[in-house]
Amino acid sequence: MKTSTWILLIIGFLNQTIVLAQLPPIFEATRAPQAQTEATxxxxxxxxxxxxxxxxxxxxxxxxxxxxxxxxxxxxxxxxxxxxxxxxxxxxxxxxxxxxxxxxxxxxxxxxxxxxxxxxxxxxxxxxxxxxxxxxxxxxxxxxxxxxxxxxxxxxxxxxxxxxxxxxxxxxxxxxxxxxxxxxxxxxxxxxRDIPYLGSFRSSDTLLNQIWETGAYTVHLNMQDYLWDGIKRDRLVWVGDMHPEVSTINTVFGYNDVVPKSLDLSRDITPLPQWMNGISTYSMWWIIIHRDWYRQHGDLKYLREQREYLVKLLELLSTKIDEQNREKLDGRFLDWPSSENKEGIHAGLQAMMVLALQAGAELAGILGEKAAVSTCEEALGRLRRYIPNPNHSKQAAALLALAGLMPAEQANREVLAVDGARHFSTFYGYYMLQAKAQAGDYQGALDNIREYWGAMLQLGATTFWEDFNLDWLPNASRIDRLAQPGQKDIHGDYGAYCYVGFRHSLAHGWASGPTPWLTEHVLGIKVMEPGCKVIQVEPHLGDLTFAEGTFPTPHGLVKVKHTKRPDGRVQSDISAPKQVKIIRPKQ
Incomplete structure (x- = not known):
């Protein structure tokens, strides 16, 4: 073959190579820095x-x-x-x-x-x-x-x-x-998401241990590209439902970008004066989640990104109070089991306004927004002058206690402790437990956790459900077996509102409340300053003989072990990163 022919072949090959390298623009776009990558x-x-x-x-x-x-x-x-x-x-x-x-x-x-x-x-x-x-x-x-x-x-x-x-x-x-x-x-x-379980909980009660782990796993499954509420149904970002989930994430996994990503999505698709997910309390939960997230992680840069939206949302909330100092919100919803109790919803919304404006005032103060702080404080002063009746709603009584509108001991005695865990709900059960802790009824809360969340495990659950009612238990089948003649199908025969029968989700992140509750109140770990710079440890073992575990901070793990002595006093062994100050329990 002549040299000129080789040269022509080589030139042709090079030209072909160059052409092949010129990929379509849509392909090149996938190489851009903003292209989404899989988190899972x-x-x-x-x-x-x-x-x-x-x-x-x-x-x-x-x-x-x-x-x-x-x-x-x-x-x-x-x-x-x-x-x-x-x-x-x-x-x-x-x-x-x-x-x-x-x-x-x-x-x-x-x-x-x-x-x-x-x-x-x-x-x-x-x-x-x-x-x-x-x-x-x-x-x-x-x-x-x-x-x-x-x-x-x-x-x-x-x-x-x-x-x-x-x-x-x-x-x-x-x-x-x-x-x-x-x-x-x-x-x-x-x-x-292939992420480590940094937080842990182990005690003398294997049922409580399993409940803690099941709540953690339920939320883990819902940490997909965004933080969902359910992996079968409700594969959406529901901001109110996120609050128990974020509490669990802080307790178990520490920082994960699924939280700010989901909070920002909700903000960006909800121009004011609209409510997130069309529900007024869900915009309020957005404020409370940001307060809790900042306390845990101390990320001031991220908090500053919320400034404009937060200030305008606080201004909007401050206008939702009538001449009698009562909330006048639209988009009225707490959770599904309470949705027919209008008086209870009103009481819960009054309390939610207080909780959200308290959190908002704290965040506005950190951001140096003095006018927003004044707006919140003026609104709070008005709201506290009117105390609604919870109307036997455990949801409303819990929120009233947490907002300081009703003595926690009274809320527990008159409403929360009545009939044990009956009329609990998977979502607001977390706040019922929190209110019982505020009332000092730690043993009652432990009993409620065993009775309510433990019953789901006894029915074969490996994750916690969208809803559960203790009245479903008599003659109920397990979810891992076919119902026998005469048995009730616990999945197909029950449910209400949006979760009738098999539409009912059996892996719902809002049901994970016992996981952060056990860490906060049994292990006694409570964040006192942003970024976990100060943590108070005050255990409440109730009928447990020991409890131990870990808690993730931006600086590393806090580790605790509490052992009940024969005289009833608790011996606590605590270790923490040097950047974390521990306020130790009285021995």
């Missing part, structure tokens, strides 16, 4: 049990699905689960992955005659009964927010990944007639 990671988990299969169906070797897999189809044809359908029988399996998860499903297939895809139906469920249900109105199974009941095709000798929801159980049914589905693997795709 993925793990693949095999099921731990096969709970059910179609009776008398042609199903072979299903136990192979319980083995760890590698996600790779192969030509060996070995160790395959086979489901053979006919014109009259369509085989199916119900898999249990052992614990509530967020994510989807990976299906790896083998070979079958015809080399064509096979149609299957997938049903994800937070309970056994939900995974076995149909989309129909009787028990309200839905595909709201996330697809959990869908028909798809799986490839011959390949892999399909599908689903993005909250679940523990998955049912797989063959839809096509006269086919043989060969399954090599069916694994859960677990999507979560």
């Amino acid at each position: 990671t993925r793990r693949y988990l095999p099921p731990v049990r096969i709970l059910w299969k179609t009776p008398n169906a042609a199903i072979q070797n299903e136990q192979v699905l319980l083995k760890p897999g590698n996600g790779q189809a192969d030509l060996s044809g070995k160790d395959l689960c086979r489901l053979k359908s006919t014109d009259t029988q369509k085989p199916g399996l119900l898999l249990d992955f052992g614990k509530e998860l967020h994510g989807g499903l990976q299906i790896v297939t083998g070979m079958w005659p015809g080399n064509k895809p096979i149609t299957v139906r997938l049903r994800f469920g937070e309970s056994v009964s939900e995974a076995m249900s149909d989309i129909e109105p009787t028990q309200n199974a839905t595909n709201d927010h996330a697809m959990r009941d869908l028909i798809v095709q799986v490839p011959w000798l390949g892999k399909l990944e599908i689903g993005n929801t909250g679940f523990r159980f998955v049912r797989i049914d063959v839809v096509d007639s006269n086919v043989e589905l060969a399954l090599k693997e069916v694994r859960a795709i677990f999507i979560f």
Whole structure:
């Protein structure tokens, strides 16, 4: 070949290379600094049990699905689960992955005659009964927010990944007639933030330990790209619901950017005078969360970014008081169980105004906004002149006590302690516990935690639920078993308002209140100055013989261990980073 020909070939190759390097602008945009990156990671988990299969169906070797897999189809044809359908029988399996998860499903297939895809139906469920249900109105199974009941095709000798929801159980049914589905693997795709559990709690009561851990895990699952309230339904940023979740995050994980990211989203999509999520209390919770976040992390730069919105929101709230010093808010809501008690809602809103304006005054003072501080103080002075009746609402009584509008001892005696944990709620249960602590009824609060949150665990829960009522307990089925004849289906037969039947979320972050409560009041760890520069330790063991744990600060972990002596006094051993001053308990 002539030299000139080589030169022409080389030039042509170089030109081709240059052309190939000139990628479309839309591709280049993904390389920009502002391009979003995933905050979550993925793990693949095999099921731990096969709970059910179609009776008398042609199903072979299903136990192979319980083995760890590698996600790779192969030509060996070995160790395959086979489901053979006919014109009259369509085989199916119900898999249990052992614990509530967020994510989807990976299906790896083998070979079958015809080399064509096979149609299957997938049903994800937070309970056994939900995974076995149909989309129909009787028990309200839905595909709201996330697809959990869908028909798809799986490839011959390949892999399909599908689903993005909250679940523990998955049912797989063959839809096509006269086919043989060969399954090599069916694994859960677990999507979560891979972050350490820095906080911890351990005591002489294993039930309380499990409750603390379950609250932490429930919130962890909801820490996705944003901080959601539920991983199956309510995959949204609900600002009020965030408050117990942020309290749990501060207690367990320390700083995580999912919190400011979610707070800022709510601010940016809610121009004033609108309320966040259309609810006045949720804008107030936004203020309270910022106060708590600043106390924990001491991030003045981030707080300053809220200045303009915060000042205007405080001004707006100050206008929502009538001539009798009563709140006159719209967007009226505390939580669902209290939503029919108008007097209770009014009392709760009056208290929320006080709590929000107190937090707002504190933040405005830090920001040097003297006029905003004066606005808050004037409004607080007016609100405190009017004390509404809680009307037997535990939600309202708790808020009135925390706002200082009602003596905590009176609120506890007359409302909160009546009938134990009956009329508790998963969301406002946190504030009921806080008010009981303010009243000095630590033992009563521990009993309520065991009775209410412990009952969910006894029913098979691995995460805490959107709602729960102790009246549901008699003759109720567990969520990890099929209801037997005569039993009530705890998932499908109960629920109200927006969470009737299977629409009810069984992994709701607002239900995590016992986790921060146990750390704050049993371990006794309370932040006294921004950035955890000063922490007070004042344990309340109640009937526990010991309690120990850790608490994350911006400077490292505070570690405590409290042991009850034979004379009833508590011995406390405490260690902390040198940047954290500890106010120690009296021995």
